[in-house]
Amino acid sequence: MRLDRQFSELGDPPIKNVEEECERLIKCEARLIDTGDFEQWLALFTHECLYWIPARRGGDPRREVALEFHDRRRLEDRIARLRTGSAYSQIPPTRTCHLLSNIEIFVVEANEVGARANFVIHTSRLTVQRALAGWCGYVFAQEDSGWKITLKQVNLLDSDRGQENNSFFL
Amino acid sequence: MQRAVVRWDDLVQEHRVHRSLYTDPSVFAEEMIKVFGGTWVYLGHETEIPKQNDFVTRRLGLRPIILTRGGDGRVHALLNRCSHRAATVCRQSEGSARHFTCGYHGWTYSNTGELVSVPGEDAYAPEFHRSNYDLAKIPRLENYRGFIFGTLNRDAPALVDHLGTARPLIDQWLDRFPGAEIIVRSAAHRMVMRANWKLVYDNAGDGYHPPFSHRSLLRMTARRYGTDRDMSYFGTGDPDDCRMYTQSLSNGHTFFDQRLEMHADSAWRRQRPQPGREAYEAQLRERLGDEEANRLLEVAVGSGMNLNIFPNLLIIGNQIQVVEPLTVDRVQVTWYATTLSGVPEEINVLRMRTQEDFPNFGEVDDAANFEACQEGLGIPELEWIDISRHLHTGREMVDEQGIVTGPASDDIHFRAYYKEWKRLMSAELNLTIK
Numbered sequence: 061m062r063l064d065r066q067f068s069e070l071g072d073p074p075i076k077n078v079e080e081e082c083e084r085l086i087k088c089e090a091r092l093i094d095t096g097d098f099e100q101w102l103a104l105f106t107h108e109c110l111y112w113i114p115a116r117r118g119g120d121p122r123r124e125v126a127l128e129f130h131d132r133r134r135l136e137d138r139i140a141r142l143r144t145g146s147a148y149s150q151i152p153p154t155r156t157c158h159l160l161s162n163i164e165i166f167v168v169e170a171n172e173v174g175a176r177a178n179f180v181i182h183t184s185r186l187t188v189q190r191a192l193a194g195w196c197g198y199v200f201a202q203e204d205s206g207w208k209i210t211l212k213q214v215n216l217l218d219s220d221r222g223q224e225n226n227s228f229f230l
Numbered sequence: 231m232q233r234a235v236v237r238w239d240d241l242v243q244e245h246r247v248h249r250s251l252y253t254d255p256s257v258f259a260e261e262m263i264k265v266f267g268g269t270w271v272y273l274g275h276e277t278e279i280p281k282q283n284d285f286v287t288r289r290l291g292l293r294p295i296i297l298t299r300g301g302d303g304r305v306h307a308l309l310n311r312c313s314h315r316a317a318t319v320c321r322q323s324e325g326s327a328r329h330f331t332c333g334y335h336g337w338t339y340s341n342t343g344e345l346v347s348v349p350g351e352d353a354y355a356p357e358f359h360r361s362n363y364d365l366a367k368i369p370r371l372e373n374y375r376g377f378i379f380g381t382l383n384r385d386a387p388a389l390v391d392h393l394g395t396a397r398p399l400i401d402q403w404l405d406r407f408p409g410a411e412i413i414v415r416s417a418a419h420r421m422v423m424r425a426n427w428k429l430v431y432d433n434a435g436d437g438y439h440p441p442f443s444h445r446s447l448l449r450m451t452a453r454r455y456g457t458d459r460d461m462s463y464f465g466t467g468d469p470d471d472c473r474m475y476t477q478s479l480s481n482g483h484t485f486f487d488q489r490l491e492m493h494a495d496s497a498w499r500r501q502r503p504q505p506g507r508e509a510y511e512a513q514l515r516e517r518l519g520d521e522e523a524n525r526l527l528e529v530a531v532g533s534g535m536n537l538n539i540f541p542n543l544l545i546i547g548n549q550i551q552v553v554e555p556l557t558v559d560r561v562q563v564t565w566y567a568t569t570l571s572g573v574p575e576e577i578n579v580l581r582m583r584t585q586e587d588f589p590n591f592g593e594v595d596d597a598a599n600f601e602a603c604q605e606g607l608g609i610p611e612l613e614w615i616d617i618s619r620h621l622h623t624g625r626e627m628v629d630e631q632g633i634v635t636g637p638a639s640d641d642i643h644f645r646a647y648y649k650e651w652k653r654l655m656s657a658e659l660n661l662t663i664k
Contacts, residue, residue, distance in 0.1 A: 126586060133503060147595060
């Protein structure tokens with residue numbers, strides 16, 4: 061048995077049906093945040109995509125600010141900021157551990173699949189340890205040769221209350 | 231009393247202030263009474279409670295209050311404390327209610343504060359009168375063009391006199407797009423920082439920090455979008471080599487003006503691209519033509535104004551930022567988003583995206599620096615914070631109204647508000663709640 065496996069590259073999943081593929085995608089997505097591989101993380105999203113943390117449950121982003129509302133270009137901005145070497149909010153970076161549970165996968169439209177999953181994100185930065193909780197909604201679509209994430213909506217339990225330093229990816 | 235004055239004179243000097251103002255819980259407790267009680271404090275905007283019976287809960291310092299629009303259509307600021315055993319009677323952050331019933335023993339108040347029913351009232355003495363047990367009210371409440379302020383100080387000047395030379399700047403912020411009214415009903419960013427509230431206030435008029443604290447934002451912008459972009463004008467060299475300036479206004483209020491740089495030609499053209507930018511811009515141009523679209527798109531971008539109304543209201547960009555002290559080393563900063571009435575929907579959608587930009591890309595780094603300051607302030611032997619920048623360079627000019635204008639990186643903001651802080655902390659204040 062190999063004892064040197066790092067669990068940074070997990071290899072192909074054994075079964076290729078859509079439900080399992082989407083579940084694998086969201087677990088992979090969470091893992092790449094935890095490992096800080098944001099470029100690989102972004103590659104899991106479709107070219108046109110949205111990462112969205114509403115400020116209030118069900119808030120209409122045309123009429124309300126969201127805590128975050130990023131298309132691909134803004135996600136690239138955000139990663140570029142973190143990579144400048146002077147993003148003080150992430151010096152040192154927040155360590156995160158995502159736990160996903162209660163995963164439900166469902167058909168949205170003919171070529172779209174959705175998922176909902178509860179999360180707990182344990183974080184540690186400097187002397188501060190926190191736990192963020194809530195649920196995520198995802199939509200997946202096929203692009204190029206496989207399934208990708210087209211929407212990730214992060215619904216924090218307390219999005220309408222004071223948030224501390226969440227300047228990493230949730 | 232004499233001793234207190236001497237103490238503050240020692241701790242608040244023209245060129246430096248003492249660390250204990252940021253770390254001592256007894257100073258914090260006194261500030262919450264005198265600073266957040268003895269002067270006009272911003273409580274909310276009237277468009278947050280547009281209809282009869284609407285309410286929001288707020289705090290005046292640490293005092294929980296309910297801001298209501300009564301059945302009479304008028305705004306009331308009630309202390310959120312049952313007259314019986316002190317429980318808060320309203321435990322929602324916003325909503326609509328004609329009455330507030332205390333969850334503990336069922337005392338019920340109207341939304342104007344009147345005690346309307348007491349279960350088993352006949353068990354009290356014959357001289358018990360409900361009217362003696364109404365919810366307490368903030369004794370003075372005034373509204374300047376939608377901004378609602380309250381104070382416990384019966385001797386405070388009228389609000390307009392208190393705003394003084396800051397008032398025309400509030401007008402400029404409100405009148406940026408003629409005919410459109412500011413509406414404050416578009417959710418908020420609420421950021422909690424492990425720092426004294428004054429570290430946030432200090433920063434609000436600090437024109438020295440942007441090239442450094444916001445280096446990640448400036449570098450990212452330069453690399454991805456070039457060097458003629460929003461905030462590029464902060465540059466990387468001499469922070470005073472620009473057309474921006476900082477001002478000391480009446481009663482500790484201050485102003486940092488970015489407009490001559492930010493709005494020199496088109497702030498819309500220079501804005502970092504937000505989600506939906508190209509599509510909404512194309513829609514507007516097609517429907518309204520270039521001239522009208524150009525005029526409108528400018529108000530989708532921030533105002534370029536940082537107007538600081540001591541002690542808790544920071545008008546910044548298109549947002550109303552409120553400083554909410556929690557403990558001596560903890561503060562919440564709430565950024566209320568605004569829309570404009572009577573403009574095309576696209577403009578307000580773009581305004582939402584604009585108002586998400588700085589909290590995400592700029593304020594986060596400031597917050598990390600505030601927290602780093604708080605940690606450094608924990609060293610008891612190193613007692614002082616320097617606020618002397620441009621104190622001795624002779625570059626401050628006073629005009630006939632008493633407005634002092636200095637270079638962009640002048641520490642005049644600190645010196646101006648600390649003077650008012652010291653006045654309030656030293657004064658014999660007549661603070662009462664009726």
